[in-house]
Every structure is written in structure tokens, then in C-alpha cells.
Amino acid sequence: MTAAAIAGVRVIDASTGLAGSVAALMLAESGADVVKVEPPAGDPRRGTVAFAAWNRSKRSIAMDLAGADAMAFGELLNGADVLIHDGALPLPDLSTHPHLITCRISGVPDGFAGDLPADDFLVMAASGALAEQPALHRDGPAFIQLPLGSWCAAWLAAIGIGARLAQVARGGAPGPVDTSLLQGMLVPLMMLWRHAETPTPGFDGRIDKRVLPSIFECADGVWLHIMKNADDTPLMRQLLDEMGPDEVAKANAEWPPHFRYTNWGANVRAFRSRPSAEWLADLWAADIPVQPALPVGALYDDAQARANAYVVEVDDPDLGRVRQPGFPLRIDPPGGVKGPAPRADEHRAALLGEARPRKATPPPSTGRPLLDGIRVVDFGNYLAGPLSTMMLADLGADVIKVEPLAGDPMRANESAFLGCQRGKRSLALDLGHAGARAVIARLVAGADIVHHNLRLPAARRFGLDYPDLRAIRGDVIFGHVSAYGPAGERCYWPGYDQLFQASAGWELANAGEGNRPVWLRFGMMDHLCAMSLAYGMLLALIRRETSGEGSQVAASLLGASILTMADVAMRPDGTLIGRSDRLDRLQLGPSPGRRLASCADGWVAFAGPEDKAPDTEALAALPAREAVDRLRARGFAAVIVEEGGGPAFLFDEDHVRQGLVASYPHPVYGRLRHPGAFWSMPDAPLTIGRAPPVAGQHGRDILEGIGFSGDDIDALVRDRVVMLPET
Incomplete structure (x- = not known):
């Protein structure tokens, strides 16, 4: 078997958050030697399900970077190829290590207004991304459980490092390839945020906040998401015929019209009359794209996931034997798990005893x-x-x-x-x-x-x-x-x-x-x-x-x-462990200390100590700016929720100056912004x-x-x- 593409590449992972840890995980399971550098007391997330998945296939060393281990850390960097960090650990002057590919993952790029922490909730709120997801039972934005900026930033970091490594392999120079949770969030916002000088009638697209997604409840309480009109499947056709035209019309009148599902109301009634297993068999046989809405982690039991090694069993030193997400790609030669997450400082002796020569001075950048x-x-x-x-x-x-x-x-x-x-x-x-x-x-x-x-x-x-x-x-x-x-x-x-x-x-x-x-x-x-x-x-x-x-x-x-299910694991008996926070019915937040709050002139988002959670009714009477100031005075990270959407972001002069806005001439749309x-x-x-x-x-x-x-x-x-x- 040919050696992996990046076998021999040494990566120093000095991050603690999701984005840096997962980027380093992908490099590790692609063949790189990844060294996780932890503070003397160990990574603060140790013992969690997420830590066990994010830090698989790595080696660990615990170091006092600002004290006794500063010189030893410098020697590690001298023999490394890549450094990933997120500001959690004190680092030396990296200009003394010009051979390194460096990737810093922050909450927002340098110079972004507010200099936000690396917290997905706050970054989404301040940037305007959170306002793109409406709540179900009230006006205003909904809290989003998935740390989307971090997941996208993890892949951006891996891609950027991969492109740098490709350049080095072609004789080019290493260098920085920084990203942020905000830039990660911009990736999916590409299809929601745009502006044209001369928009066409269809420019606004079909991803409308008001369109009800095609999710239907079955008789057993399981919901199915379908992506094609199912009126002509055998079971649906039978049930619609049994209703008759008058009942179908009556059921349809109870719901707003939909451009794709002409019998929406009758479909609702039909789905509720049969269990999900019966519907899945009927729909799959008719080549209707459909899947059930499952709890996070239930997919570990999926036969297709196991067939592609997207699920692996790992004997973790803290959790025992569990199922975790596997390596998500098929590559030559194959990537995959090298071992469970290491114990803190497990590889200190081996790493400090290795003779790894200092990397040569790289060629100059071509620009x-x-x-x-x-x-x-x-x-x-x-x-x-x-x-x-x-x-x-x-x-x-x-x-x-x-x-x-x-x-x-x-x-x-x-x-x-x-x-x-x-x-x-x-x-x-x-x-x-x-x-x-x-x-x-x-x-x-x-x-x-x-x-x-x-x-x-x-x-x-x-x-x-x-x-x-x-x-x-x-x-x-x-x-x-x-x-x-x-x-x-x-x-x-x-x-x-x-x-x-x-x-x-x-x-x-x-x-x-x-x-x-x-x-x-x-x-x-x-x-x-x-x-x-x-x-x-x-x-x-x-x-x-x-x-x-x-x-x-x-x-x-x-x-x-x-x-993305990495913060949940499955035990051999099928029980799920890890994620325990639940979103409230109004989709304001998972806990009193991490929440959205309505103010007199908008919304604020805050995150902080649960034992000092604020009175949100009192915040409701305040202007948002004053509410943020009071929350920060009490030790909370807090921001005003930007509700201006794409135009507010795309026409902000600071964003344009920072390169966070792309603008180009288009033969149809005139000046187009993204x-x-x-x-x-x-x-x-x-x-x-x-x-x-x-x-x-x-x-x-x-x-x-x-x-x-x-x-x-x-x-x-x-x-x-x-x-x-x-x-």
C-alpha cells in the first residue's frame, strides 16, 4: 500500500474548541502525526463524549507553555510542519518558526466589530446569521443547537492546511491560513445572502422563511421528511382514494397552498393514519427521497453508515466501548482511526525523547x-x-x-x-x-x-x-x-x-x-x-x-x-450518552444562562454562569444596548442580535474592507455581492x-x-x- 498523502507530516494541535480539534482529527486520520498539546491540568473538556471523539488518533503532551515547558514546546515547533491553535494556550512568537503552516481559528477575524469570543451562538447572533432561522411560536430568531460556525470552520481549517501542504509539495512556501467561526458561518450563508443591482424575478430564490418544510407525522409519532410529492405511491394513492375528492379538498383547505405538495392537508391526514415503518417501505419502494427525524446519535445503528465505516467502535479509556463517527471520506490509501483519545500527557516521554530535526528555512512566498x-x-x-x-x-x-x-x-x-x-x-x-x-x-x-x-x-x-x-x-x-x-x-x-x-x-x-x-x-x-x-x-x-x-x-x-453527532456516543446496549441540553418550546435557549431575550427594541443573546442567570422579564423593558451593558457588567458575554440580514452585512464598510464581502460584475445581475x-x-x-x-x-x-x-x-x-x- 502506498503511504498516506500526509504520512510524516507533524501537526501540533494547541486548540481546545471543536473547530481546531476536529480539523486536527481529520489530519490525524488522513495519516499525519498529530500531537495534542494540553495545559498542565489537561484539556478542560476531558472526560466528555465530545473530547473522546474530537481527539481520537492523536498523541498527548501536557505543557506549561508560559513557564517550565516553554523551551521544550519551541523544540516541538521546530520539528513540526503545522500548528493549529485557537488562542486557548499562550504561544511564543511564531515568526521565529517560518517553516510552519499556521492556522488560527478565532471567533471572528481580526478587526471585526466587537471582537467576539469563539462561541457559535454569540457569533451567529452578532453577525445576523441567527435571524435567518425564525422561531415557531413567536416573532424573532430561534436558538440553534448545532454549532454550525465551528463545524464549517473545522473543514475550512482542514482545507486551508491541505492547500498549504499541496503548495509546499509543489515547491512553494508555508505560511498562515487563518479562519474563524464567522467565516465558517459565511459558507452556508452564501445561498441566503446576496444582493444584485438588477435582480431578476427569481433572484430571491425558494428558501423562504415562510415555507413549511415537507415533514409529516406518522401514526406512531415519528416524523418523516420527504423531498418529492408522494401522491402516486401505492399507499398514498389508496388512502387518497378512500378519502374521496370532497374529503381531500376539505383537508387541503385547512393548510396554506404549497407549490410542490398540492394535497398537503390530505397528505397530513394520510400520514397520521399509518406507522412510520409502513410509510418508509412504501416511499422507498417508489424511489421517494425520505428519512425519519431521529434523535441525535440514533444513526449509529444505521446499516448504511456501518457499511461505509462512517460509524466506528472505539474502546475509550474514559467512556469504555462506544460507537463514534468514523472518518467521513473514502480516499487512497484509506483514512481511519488510529486509536482512542489519549490520556493526558500519555506521550510526554516519547515526544521529548524523539530526535526530530529542525525544519529547513522555507523558500520565499511568491504572492x-x-x-x-x-x-x-x-x-x-x-x-x-x-x-x-x-x-x-x-x-x-x-x-x-x-x-x-x-x-x-x-x-x-x-x-x-x-x-x-x-x-x-x-x-x-x-x-x-x-x-x-x-x-x-x-x-x-x-x-x-x-x-x-x-x-x-x-x-x-x-x-x-x-x-x-x-x-x-x-x-x-x-x-x-x-x-x-x-x-x-x-x-x-x-x-x-x-x-x-x-x-x-x-x-x-x-x-x-x-x-x-x-x-x-x-x-x-x-x-x-x-x-x-x-x-x-x-x-x-x-x-x-x-x-x-x-x-x-x-x-x-x-x-x-x-x-456532526460527535458529542453523542452509543454504548453497546444502544443507549446514547453525551448531549443532554434540551431546547425550550419557545426556542429561546437550552438553559437560563445561555439564551435569547427580547428587549424593548430588539433581541439580545447572552451566555454566562447559570447561577447568575438574569431576569429576562426585566430585560424586556430595556433597550437592547442597555441590556447588553448590564449583562456584561454581571459577567455575561452578550451581544445585540443583528436582524438586518444579508444587506446589513454585505453593505457594511468594515466587512468590505476586511474582505468578508465579495463584489463582482455579472452580465445579468449587474454588480453582485456575496x-x-x-x-x-x-x-x-x-x-x-x-x-x-x-x-x-x-x-x-x-x-x-x-x-x-x-x-x-x-x-x-x-x-x-x-x-x-x-x-
Whole structure:
């Protein structure tokens, strides 16, 4: 077996939060030697379920960095390649270690108003993200249980480090690749926050706060999230016929009309008449995408998850034998668990006794993007795949988007489409036309990376499975996204973000006590899946630079969603341990000390000691600014909840100055604005200045660039193999 792409890479993990710990976990289980540096008393999260999952596959050393161990820590850094930190530990002057790739994960980037702590709740509140999720039974924002900024920042850190390692493997310089919880939150906000000078009628998209998600309760109290009208399945058809037209119409009149579910009210009545197991059998047999809303952690029992090793059993020194999330990617050679989380300071003697030479002085920075010179051909559509290649474009890759003549189907949802396509050039190509094979062959021959998220049986018809691609270019990297993973009986099933929010437990966790499940409008499972694939493709790029071999990478919505369950584990008897906080019915917060509160002129968010929890009724009479001041005086971290949404963020001059807003000319929308930089890298500029393309916009330039003459291109257009905008 060929050594892992980053075998021999030494990573120092000096973080305590989710984002840094999980980024280091992904590096560890991709082959790196990760050393977790803890304070003398140990990491404050030790003994928790989350700590056991986040710190698996690492070695531990406890150090007094500001005192007796300062010199020894400096020696560790001298022999390391990567440092991940979040400000929790006192670090030396890192300019004396120019060989390091450094990743600092903060709450917000330097200079952001308020300088918030690394707390997802407060960052979401102050940035305006929290106001995107409406509460069920009242006006105003809802508390969100999932630490979404941290999960996205974990993947951003892993991607940034992967891109730096790829640059080093190509002879380039190391350097900083910082990110933050706020920048993590901006990733899913790409499809919600946008502004156009000349918006089209469909620019606002379909992800409306007022649209009721298609979640239906069954007779046994289990809720199902479905993503396709089920009126013609055998069981639903039978029940609608039994109701008769008059009763169907009467039931439908009790609910607002829905653009996709014309018999919503009758569907509600039908679902409530049969247990969930009967409905799942009926819907799955009819190829209806559906999953039940489960508690967080229940998915550890899922056969498909086990078939893909997305669930592993670990004998943890504190918890005993438990199931945890496994490594979420299929890569060559495979990643996976090296061992349970270490005991505090377990590896001190070994680490201090190792002779690891000081790294050489690196070459100077070229000032160019990290992935400059890398070409990616993206045959993907929708969101979970194409967002991964957009991130590679942000990092400097030349990304060619190949889409059908009518355009990516996601173009029908303009806001979602625009949120995952910037930086790409578009070629509109009919993959099913015989004449497309020559175009595909030339595209692949010039590509470093090829991506798509087609179901593999369909991809084989177009010559887009890995053996076909490798026959064209032997060292090609192939990245693929599926819903349920490459193994198991559900490997070809369709899937959507909503289904994995449901099955991973977040629709129940975010609902509030006694409420129906809630879909988070951020669509985060799509985004987390895409980021995991981007990281995997960078691993493959590093491997190719060091071995000359191409490889394939497989990511999935199921794998990415299971990883978010890391603060819950399952014992051998099926009991779940870890998460215990429950959201109240009004979705204000999980405890008196961590909560939203209404004020006279808006909302505030606060987090602090439970034994000093404030009187929220008293806060209700105060202006929000005064409420925040009083809360801070009592030792609480507190912020005003920004309710201005995308426009408030996108037109803030400080955000523009910090690069947190991207602005580009577009042939349809005029000046188009989106969330901007996901990373802070002063020596390696991001390429976020090209707008999402119009279908086929760059077709002629792309075809000429891969060797087609003007006459050849005219023939391809005439034969309807390609479409150019002017034709």
C-alpha cells in the first residue's frame, strides 16, 4: 500500500474548541502525526463524549507553555510542519518558526466589530446569521443547537492546511491560513445572502422563511421528511382514494397552498393514519427521497453508515466501548482511526525523547494563490458537489464548470445556484451526444482534478467513472459526491440536505420541547459534505505531487452528517450518552444562562454562569444596548442580535474592507455581492473576484484552450453538442 498523502507530516494541535480539534482529527486520520498539546491540568473538556471523539488518533503532551515547558514546546515547533491553535494556550512568537503552516481559528477575524469570543451562538447572533432561522411560536430568531460556525470552520481549517501542504509539495512556501467561526458561518450563508443591482424575478430564490418544510407525522409519532410529492405511491394513492375528492379538498383547505405538495392537508391526514415503518417501505419502494427525524446519535445503528465505516467502535479509556463517527471520506490509501483519545500527557516521554530535526528555512512566498496552475473540471450540479470546486476556485484553481445545454438544474433556484458557483468558467455541453466524447476527452486530458456528483450508473454512460477518466489521464484525481456513500445497498439512492438533517438528529434538536421537527434553512449538510470533498481532493493532490499517482475521493452527505453527532456516543446496549441540553418550546435557549431575550427594541443573546442567570422579564423593558451593558457588567458575554440580514452585512464598510464581502460584475445581475473570504492569508491572495457564470458563458474560450479550431467549434454548436450564449 502506498503511504498516506500526509504520512510524516507533524501537526501540533494547541486548540481546545471543536473547530481546531476536529480539523486536527481529520489530519490525524488522513495519516499525519498529530500531537495534542494540553495545559498542565489537561484539556478542560476531558472526560466528555465530545473530547473522546474530537481527539481520537492523536498523541498527548501536557505543557506549561508560559513557564517550565516553554523551551521544550519551541523544540516541538521546530520539528513540526503545522500548528493549529485557537488562542486557548499562550504561544511564543511564531515568526521565529517560518517553516510552519499556521492556522488560527478565532471567533471572528481580526478587526471585526466587537471582537467576539469563539462561541457559535454569540457569533451567529452578532453577525445576523441567527435571524435567518425564525422561531415557531413567536416573532424573532430561534436558538440553534448545532454549532454550525465551528463545524464549517473545522473543514475550512482542514482545507486551508491541505492547500498549504499541496503548495509546499509543489515547491512553494508555508505560511498562515487563518479562519474563524464567522467565516465558517459565511459558507452556508452564501445561498441566503446576496444582493444584485438588477435582480431578476427569481433572484430571491425558494428558501423562504415562510415555507413549511415537507415533514409529516406518522401514526406512531415519528416524523418523516420527504423531498418529492408522494401522491402516486401505492399507499398514498389508496388512502387518497378512500378519502374521496370532497374529503381531500376539505383537508387541503385547512393548510396554506404549497407549490410542490398540492394535497398537503390530505397528505397530513394520510400520514397520521399509518406507522412510520409502513410509510418508509412504501416511499422507498417508489424511489421517494425520505428519512425519519431521529434523535441525535440514533444513526449509529444505521446499516448504511456501518457499511461505509462512517460509524466506528472505539474502546475509550474514559467512556469504555462506544460507537463514534468514523472518518467521513473514502480516499487512497484509506483514512481511519488510529486509536482512542489519549490520556493526558500519555506521550510526554516519547515526544521529548524523539530526535526530530529542525525544519529547513522555507523558500520565499511568491504572492500567488495557493492552487495557482491547478485545473479542475467540474461536471457536477446542485450544491453538495459544486461548492467543493468553488472553494478550490477561491484558492486559485482554474475551474471549468460543464453543465447541460439548458444549464445546471440548480439554476432554477437562483439564490442557491449563485451561492456555490463563483470563480468558475462555464461550458454548456450535451453529455449524451456522441460528439461530446471528444470534448470530454480533451477536458480530462488537461485536468488535474475531475469532479461530479452524478449517480455512478449514469456517469458510466457518459464515460465519467474513474476507470474511464484514468484511461484518458493516468494520474487524474477524481472527486465524487453521493448521498449515502459508495458502499451498501443505498449507494445509488438520491438524497438531499433535509434528509440528513432529519436522520442525524438536528431537526429534533433544533425544534424545541414538544414541537414538530425544524429544518435549518442553512442547508448545512450539503455544505459540510462539499467541504469534506474539497479536503479529500487536496489530499489526493498532495499524494500525486509526492508519488506521481492519481486517485479517487468519495464524500457523502451521510458521512458528513454523522460526523456532526460527535458529542453523542452509543454504548453497546444502544443507549446514547453525551448531549443532554434540551431546547425550550419557545426556542429561546437550552438553559437560563445561555439564551435569547427580547428587549424593548430588539433581541439580545447572552451566555454566562447559570447561577447568575438574569431576569429576562426585566430585560424586556430595556433597550437592547442597555441590556447588553448590564449583562456584561454581571459577567455575561452578550451581544445585540443583528436582524438586518444579508444587506446589513454585505453593505457594511468594515466587512468590505476586511474582505468578508465579495463584489463582482455579472452580465445579468449587474454588480453582485456575496459573502467573501473564508480564509485570511495575507501572502496568498484568494481569487474571489469572478462572478458565477451564465450557462455556456466561457464556452468558446474553453474549447479553444483545449485545441478546438473555430470551424470545430462552429460544428459543435451547429450539431447541438455545445451551446454558446450568442447562439
